[in-house]
Structures are given as structure tokens and as C-alpha cells.
Amino acid sequence: MVLSTIVESITDFVVQEPKISGLIIGLIAAAIIASVINVGAMGVVWLERKVLGDMTNRFGPCRVGTRWGILQLVADAIKLFTKEDSIPRGADRPIYVWAPIVACITTMLVAAALPWGALNIGGVVYPLVAVNMDISAFFVEAALSLMAIGAFMAGWASNNKYSMLGAFRGMARMVSYEVPMGVCVISVAIMAHSLNIVEIVEAQSIWYIIAQPLGFVIFMIALVTDLGRIPFDQSEAEEEIIAGYVTEYGGIRWGLLYFQEYIIMLLGSVLLVHLFLGGWNGPVIPVISILSPMIWFLMKMILVLVFLIWVRGSLVRFRIDQVTDLGWKWLLPLSMVNLVWAVAVGVYFA
């Protein structure tokens, strides 16, 4: 009885005040998204430590929080929060302070437009997405390239030679890889006849990794570059320029910049799953059919994450000129070839 009254009054409120209720729903969605990606990113950090540990013959975290070290991240966060907050004397203070925040905001922008799996209720698949935009693929791509701004701000404001070199390297890398990456997204959109990620997923009766393998490879390389992970971590190459653009950061400011990378890693693998691996598509699992799309989605995502970690453990770093060479001279022409292929195949099957 009580429950139905509450539901009724909420429905009335939504009908009477659509603007206010929209705002409230938006805030709730934002809170859910923020907690999901943060907890998810913590999971990614833990996964990376464990997998890398195994690859390099170590245990990884194994003391804090059972023998699996699950609470290690919490301990790290407490340490970072309680550290002294120091700003270098020569730093450009406002930019220095805002850089980590800008970096985090851009990741949230990406997260808002990405579907976080789906639920199968009575045979109908409902995607879990905060903002279902018509141009979400384009929006995600744009927001991803904003990420370099935060890193550049950090490098510029630190008043440090290593930071500066790291920031320049990051910018050069971003410019040479966003273009092929964007072309790949366009190829996918052409095949799916839509820029909406939900519709792109629904259009994948054949996964696009099979329909355009070249596009997948290019997108994968560009994604690793965008994430700034080995072999493309020139902007923070520890052995050359100490820590690149984060050299002068400490405490929770550093923590935010560090964590932001893992959030982007999570978002990047979600994007890859949606664009090329068929998102939550997969055979319906009996008994738990409601969760079936979710399970497929998570499985694919973890697979991509482990692949990314594997790459880090087994490759050495490129030089920055080799990176831009690869981007402009190989990936861009090849992505054009892929675009032509996508148009041809798309038209043939249309």
C-alpha cells in the first residue's frame, strides 16, 4: 500500500514538474556513473597489479585485505589523501590546481555517453546509459581528445623541464592519433548507419572486428596511444623524463591524475567493446536471462583490459618521433583504406 502511494506521488511530481524531476534524475544518474567508474577503475588498478605481478614473477598486492590484497587501493587512497599538499614555488597556481580537475571532468563526460551494459527484461534489451545521445560516438571521441588538455595544463603549469617535455610529447602524440581513431569511428558509424553507440551495438549482428578487422587493429593501437600506456607512454616515460607531466604533482593531486588514467583505460575498453566486439550481444543464458547481456559485456570488457595489461608487461617504449611516424605515415592512410572498405561493404549489404 505504502509503496504504491509513493510510486503514485512520484509519478504525479514527474508529470507536474518535468524540469525539476529531470534535474533530479540527472543528478542521481551522475552519482551512479561516478561511483561505478571509480569503483571500476579501482578494480582495474587491482587487476593490473595482480596480472603484471604474475607476469613479472611476483605476487602483486597480497597483504592488505585478505591474501588477494583487495583493500590495497583503499590503503593507497588514504595515504594519498593524508599527504602534504605542496605546490612548487614557480608554478602557475590556478592552472596547476585546475589541471587534475579538468582531467577528471573530461573522463566523466566520456562516461556519461557510454552504455554500461544492458538488462534483458522479458526479451527486450534495455541499455544502461545515462545520456542516450544521437551522436554519442562522436561525442565520446571528442571528449576523449579533450583529455590531452588536462595533461598539457599540468605539464605547462608545473614550471619544470621534464613536465614541459612530457606535455609537448603528449600533445604531439594526441594530434597524430586522434585522426586515425576518429576515421575508424566514422567507418563503424557508416557500417551501422548511426552515430548512436546503442544503435551501433544493436546493428552488430556480425561483430565489426570481423567486418572490418583493419579498423579494429588501427583503433586498438590508437586507443593504447590515447591511454598513454607502454609502448606509447612517452609523455610520462619514467626513464627519460622522470614522470613527465606529473613530475611536480604530489598527494591527492597526483592521485587524481593517476586515477584518471585508469578511468580512461576502463572507458576505452568499454568503447572498444561497443564499437567492435558487439557490446552486450551474445546468446541468451538461460535461468539468469535478465543478466545475460551484462555478463557478456563484462566478460568482453575484462578480456580487453587483460589484453591491455599484457601489452604493458611485454613491450618496450617507442621513441616519440617513431610514434608520430607510425601515426601519420601508417595508421592514417590505413584508416582511410578501412573507411573505403567500410563504405563499400556498407553499401553492398544495405
Add this chain to the structure above:
Amino acid sequence: MTTANDVLDALQSAFPGAIQEFRVESDNRLWATVDPNKIVEICKFLRDEEDFDHYSGAAGVDKIDEDLFEVTEILASHGAHPVVALLKVKTPRDTPSVKSLTGLFWNADWYEREIWEMFGINFEDHPGLYPLLLVDDLVGSWPWRKDFKGYPDYNTNERVLEKINPDGYAEYKISPTEAEIEAGTVPETRPEYPTFREREIMELETESEMILHMGPQHAIVPGPFMLDLRVDGERVKKAYLDVGYIHKGIEKILENRTYIQGIPITDRMCYLASLSNNEVFCGAAERIMGIEVPERAQYIRVILEELSRIQSHLLGTGEFLSLLGGATFSPFQWMILDREEIISCIESVTGARINHSFVRQGGVRNDLPDGFAEMTRSALKTVVDKTNEYKELLLSDNIYRKRMEGIGILSPEEARRFGLSGPPLRASDTPYDMRREDPILVYPDLDFNVISRKEGDSKARVEVRLDEIIESCHIVEQCLDQIPGGPIREKVSKKIKPAPGEAYYRVEDPRGEMGIFLVSDGSDKPVKVKVRGPVYAYMQALPPLLEGAYVADVVAIAGSMDACTSEVDR
């Protein structure tokens, strides 16, 4: 084959009267005291006519009884003949001055700078006599002179004057007390010269250039040293190197220890090569004493030194790979694991993992334990298998090859001119190995190849190291098969007092030519110990090698040298 006598005859016929004294110690050691005015001509003759193209170093000795300084130039040849010529030049103590050899040998630069800052011996025509190892505050005290009274106590905090300069950074100045000035521990006059920082800033040309510091604390450096790069964007225009951040004064300490007490000190020169360092110190004393080490002890020394070479190369290569690919690049940790097996083998004999202090004058400290042969054989088998795997891995890794091939190329002529030795020299098509050139212990009885490569780039240097691991395994296996029974130490009195004399003894360290020039005056402590380390030469060769490279390649070049700063500074 040319012997020391042939060289002496040629010298005497070319420069009649210039050789004041001479001593032919053996077929491959020639000692001569030469006329100070003719040293440059004699060295030029030796270099051009007698193939002495390897300037191995120089040592200064303070002969306070004779009121003289002696500078000994050590010359050798890259494979043409095994003779080492040690030419002594004498100079009075009140106005010490010797002619510089920098015009003939490029790498004489650092050796002469070191002698200048330590003894105050001036080198005529030297292009830049700046201190190398000492702090600017201490230059002028000439610490290696025998009448050196000690430094002022700079550790007292109350005497530190802190001043904030206009850029907002603190500058520290430490002033000596009046008592110290009176006692003579503070020099009255100091030489004037531009400091390291001033010298590099003077060379900045355009607005877009900047000095990028790599060191003294930086991820690439294996120990503290200052590598400053003048960069324009990502390009290195010029590199400047400053060493001496961990100068421990080991040579001076050795002068104040008996021969036995000195052994643990030599461990500390380089923690990866402590067995070779023991060997070279004890071997030099054995040369003066004229004792022959029992055969079993010789085999034990060879086994342990080769094992030590294997573990050093494994760590060196692993560390280098971690420089290229971050600390998470997996092969590094796997090499550490392989090294662990080798270290356990060494530990079972010496009881220590890093600082062994194992070799003794006249033999070794203790015998091989039971089961050592089996344990070592199984460890070597693992290492050989794994090393072949690493070679395959690195050969098939395209990114690795893209980073390493054609980077930091040293032509054979350049590598010889820089005075390099060990893997970097052998990677430049020069199979120069002390185990072949200057055979010691039982090396002549053993069958092994000297590994060399033609390319001379960073990749070749790493490949030479990996191949040497396999070759060393082969040597150790032979030794385990051939080792005879018998005593492990010649009877030497507990208080070692070698007869007055001098010796130059060199071994093949994991990193190259390691030599000790030892002078004894018949007492239980050496008069002078001069260490000629291989890494010293690597470091000296680094700045010209880095010119024109990218910042990222600095890591690939400097890392492939497998340097050990501790040994440079000593």
C-alpha cells in the same frame, strides 16, 4: 710476436739517451723511466710505429723521500702484441709539471685531470684542467700527496651558511674555522677555474636551447652522476658529464690498510664485480711478491669470477631492458630470478652474496663445498636455456629493434680512440679481451671464444653480453671438469710485506679492463694503489656518443654501456 725486449730495443735506437732507466719484468711488461722533455715524442713513436694504440691510463705516485712526483703512463695495444709499456716521468715536488698526452690520446683527458686535482701536478698543454672527482671546495688540498693533513671537518651543521639566491633557491657555503686554517688543512691558494655549471651555461647558443639534467638522481643512472644535456626540443646538442658524487677515496684508504685489510675495501669499488676486484688487488701483490698460486686455487678463482661475470651481465642486461620498457617490462624480473641461482652457487663458496672478500694473496679463502659441481651445473643449464630464450625474444621484438638498431654507433676506430674495453669495445668489431691478451690464472688452458660483433650499436652491445653469459657458462663447465686436487693457498706469512717494487696487473672484469697499479716500499701497506676501471672509460666516451641523439636515445645508449658509477668514482 713483439716482446717487451723488442720494444725496448726500438725505443733505445730511436731515442738514444732518453730512456734513463728500464726494467723488463716479463715478455709483456716493460718499465721505463724516460726523459720528461721527450715523453710526448716517445709516446707518439710508440703509438705510430709500435702499435701502442690503447692508452690505458696514468697513475701518479708521491715519492716524498726523493722529493719527486712520478707519473706513470700505461700504454698497451689493441691486439697487435701483448706488451704493456709503463713509462715513468719524474718531476720535482715544488713545481710539479708534466707534458700532457691529450694531443696524442683523446682519453688521456680525464686521467690527467684526476692526477691534477689529487696531486697538484700541472699538465702542460692540457685543454681544460678542471676537477673531476673532487668537490670545488676541496680542490687545492691535493689529497693524494703524502703530506696531506686531512680535510677540514665539513660535517658540522652549525658552520653551514644558508643563503637564498635571487631565483629563490638555497645556496650552501661551509667555512673552515681559524684553527683549521692554522693547522694547514685548508689550502691558502685555490686554483681559479669556471665551475661545471658555469662551463655548460657558457655554451648555450640560442633561446630555444635548455639544459636538461639527467642526474645526479635520475631513473637512468646506475649510481649518482650528473649527465647534463643541452637540448633543443628533443634533440641533444651536447652532453656534459660530471662524476665524483660518490667519491669514496678507496685508493687513499688502501694506502692506510695492510694488504689483507685492503681486500674488503676493494669489494666496495663495484658491487657487481667484487670478485674481480679482489682478484686484481691480490694479483698485483702476488706479482710483486713473486708467488705462484696453487693450481686448484687458480681454478676456484676462475670459476667464481666467471660466475660473477654471468650474474653481472644478467643484472646489467635486465636493468637496461627495464630502462627501455619501464620497470614492468617482464624480462628484467626473470633475469633476476636466473641470477639468483648463480648467486646461490657463489654464496655456497664465499658465504656472501655481494661483497665476497674471497680471494687472498697466494690463493683463496676456502675450498669448494661438497656438491658444488652438481649445483653449479644445474644452475648453468638453466641460465644457458634462459639466455637463449632472451636472445630469441629480443631478436623477434620489432619495437626493441627499432629502438636499438643503429643507435649510438661506435666505429672500431672511435671505440679504440675512446679507450673503451669490455663488451662495448668488442661490440665494435675489436675482439680485445684481457683473458686472451694478458693471460692470468688458468685461462690459457681453457677453450673459449672472444665474443665480438660488427655493428657497434646499442643492440650489439647487449648481444655481446648475452653471448658472453653463454661463453662463461662454457668456461665454468670446463673448469669443473678439469679442476685438480691440492692446496688452495700458498704459504704466505700472516703479515704480508712485499719487497719494494711495483706491478701492473689487469684482469677482464665483467665490464672490461680492470687494472691495478701497485707500488710497494717493503712495508706492510702499499705506497700507492691506482685503479684503472673500465667504467671510467665508458663514462668519458659518453658525451661524444650522445651528441645529436634524441632524449629517448640517451637511455638506450647510456644504458647499453652497463655502467657502474661506484667504480668510476672509487
